[in-house]
Amino acid sequence: xxxxxxxxxLDEYAKTYSPExxxxxxxxxxxxxxxxxxxxxxxxxxxxxxWFLFLVPRLSGLTAAxxxxxxxxxxxxxxxxxxxxxxxxxxTYEVAEDGINLEENVDTLLDVEExxxxxxxxx
Amino acid sequence: xxxxxxxxxxLMLRIGEGDQTAYGMLVDRHLSLNLGYATKLLGNxxxxxxxxxxxxxxxxxxxxxxxxxxxxxFTTWFxxxxxxxxxxxxxxxxxxxxxxxxxNIPSSDTGAENIIAVDQRSAQIKKVLELLPQRQSTAIMxxxxxxxxxxxxxxxxxxxxNALESYLVxxxxxxxxxxxxxxxxxxxxxx
Numbered sequence: 001x002x003x004x005x006x007x008x009x010l011d012e013y014a015k016t017y018s019p020e021x022x023x024x025x026x027x028x029x030x031x032x033x034x035x036x037x038x039x040x041x042x043x044x045x046x047x048x049x050x051w052f053l054f055l056v057p058r059l060s061g062l063t064a065a066x067x068x069x070x071x072x073x074x075x076x077x078x079x080x081x082x083x084x085x086x087x088x089x090x091x092t093y094e095v096a097e098d099g100i101n102l103e104e105n106v107d108t109l110l111d112v113e114e115x116x117x118x119x120x121x122x123x
Numbered sequence: 124x125x126x127x128x129x130x131x132x133x134l135m136l137r138i139g140e141g142d143q144t145a146y147g148m149l150v151d152r153h154l155s156l157n158l159g160y161a162t163k164l165l166g167n168x169x170x171x172x173x174x175x176x177x178x179x180x181x182x183x184x185x186x187x188x189x190x191x192x193x194x195x196x197f198t199t200w201f202x203x204x205x206x207x208x209x210x211x212x213x214x215x216x217x218x219x220x221x222x223x224x225x226x227n228i229p230s231s232d233t234g235a236e237n238i239i240a241v242d243q244r245s246a247q248i249k250k251v252l253e254l255l256p257q258r259q260s261t262a263i264m265x266x267x268x269x270x271x272x273x274x275x276x277x278x279x280x281x282x283x284x285n286a287l288e289s290y291l292v293x294x295x296x297x298x299x300x301x302x303x304x305x306x307x308x309x310x311x312x313x314x
Contacts, residue, residue, distance in 0.1 A: 016245035
């Protein structure tokens, strides 16, 4: 098929399939402003006073967020320290002389020391 | 000052301020042409109407965000919106779904004897356009039916000018091949 013939066919097609908008469509499109809310646009302020009003609440928010972050960060590190202390209650103690290994907490160790002390007294 | 002197971009700025008259003017200018585009791209007038409704909702909603500093032409932006909405509709279609052939659309051809032949040829073109890859048929729609320049069509499709021209050449070649083959087949059957 040559180019001219193809162009003729395309023209015919364009004319045939060019529907006019129905009344219902026009009405529904024209009703959009009454039913749909517009998005608010974002524009940077142009005047110096506007910049002040634009920046103050944002900088305040940013500062508050930073302060809160620092506070939470320090609270988090103390919590970690407490965990580490708790682990120390379960250290392994070795009684070197008797070669006895104890994997108990500090209270148990004290009990054992007391027992040894009483035993020495008896002797 | 006549209404024609007001550009689409000015109307968008006014719409952004809530001006419903400006919105009405923009609808008058672009509804018919873009409805034809969406209908041809989708091959279905009901879906074309749905797309136009959604497109104008976007115009109204986003007009306040229209930034004249970007120097985007309204027609380019609007064609892009309509094209993307049409692509969305195509993606949502089930694979086996057959799109109804457009019917009851008044033909502007006045020659009564010729109407049937023209309608048949147009239905054939429609069928062949649907066989083309989406980008190729979009390029043909924009350049031949909507009268956009190659540069404008490339901007709408967000491709380079070379890519657009490639789509056009390949699309037209494929159209001519399929239509030529079908014509030969018909002539053989008659002969």
